[in-house]
Amino acid sequence: MKKNLSVLVALLMSVSINAQVQTPERDNTPSGGYGGPVFKVGTFNGKTGLLSGGRGAWILNHQVAIGGGSYSLSSDIKLDKLSSNENPLYMNLSYQGFEIEYIHNSEKMVNWTVHTMIGGGSVRLLEHNPDVSIDKDMISIIEPGINIDINVCNWFRIGIGASYRIASGLDMTELSNFDINGFAGTVILKFGRF
Structure with a gap:
């Protein structure tokens, strides 16, 4: 009986030790990629x-992501100082560009990333009913940011972070670059091979 108990204890200990030694395997593929929706709340x-x-981005060596992004205002931004009750004016912003991102400790459950977008877009002033464009101008955008990424599974991550939008080149009497500049809270859903 003692011999059977000793063998059982030794067997359980070896299974327990083996389970503790195993760590998640890192994919040794030198590159991967991801894509997904991004939501930003800002002023x-x-x-x-x-x-x-x-x-979307191509990932090199699990550390550097090179790609692009495109963003557009989903909510109406009413311009109170320019609006009358009969014809309110709204601002619309859309921009896109090249993005580069550094990923720190990609294999960890929680990691951080630093990214920058360089691109351009347009600002439009609109009247609703129907959407009539009153004025439009092109702008340049630089938007650095930082995220905390949570590895939900090997093909899905959730990123939560912040960025700061810096606009230049806006030439409207109604709006300035300062009206476009600002912080944003960011949520990104990343699907891919990391």
């Missing part, structure tokens, strides 16, 4: 608005 002309869009 535009002093009002809170939602930008929605997407980002």
Whole structure:
């Protein structure tokens, strides 16, 4: 009986030790990629608005992602100082560009990333009913940011972070670059091979 008990204890200990030694395997593929939707909440002309869009990137050596993104205002930003009760004016913003991202400790359950987007887009002033464009101008955008990524599974991550939008080149009497600049809270859903 003692011999059987000793063998059983030794067997259980070896299984337990083996389970503790095993760590998640890292994919040794030198490159991968991801894509997914992005949602940003920020201020535009002093009002809170939602930008929605997407980002995709090619990942090199599990550390550097090179790709692009495109974003557009999903919410109406009313320009109170320019609006009358009969014809309210709204601002619309859309931009896209090249994005580069550094990924720190990609294999960890929680990691951080630093990214920058360089691109351009347009700002439009609109009247609703129907959407009539009153004015439009092109802008340049630089948007650095930082995210905390949570590895939900090997093909899906959720990123939560912040960015700061810096606009230049806006030439409208109604709006300035300052009205476009601002912080944004960001949520990204990444699907791919990391």
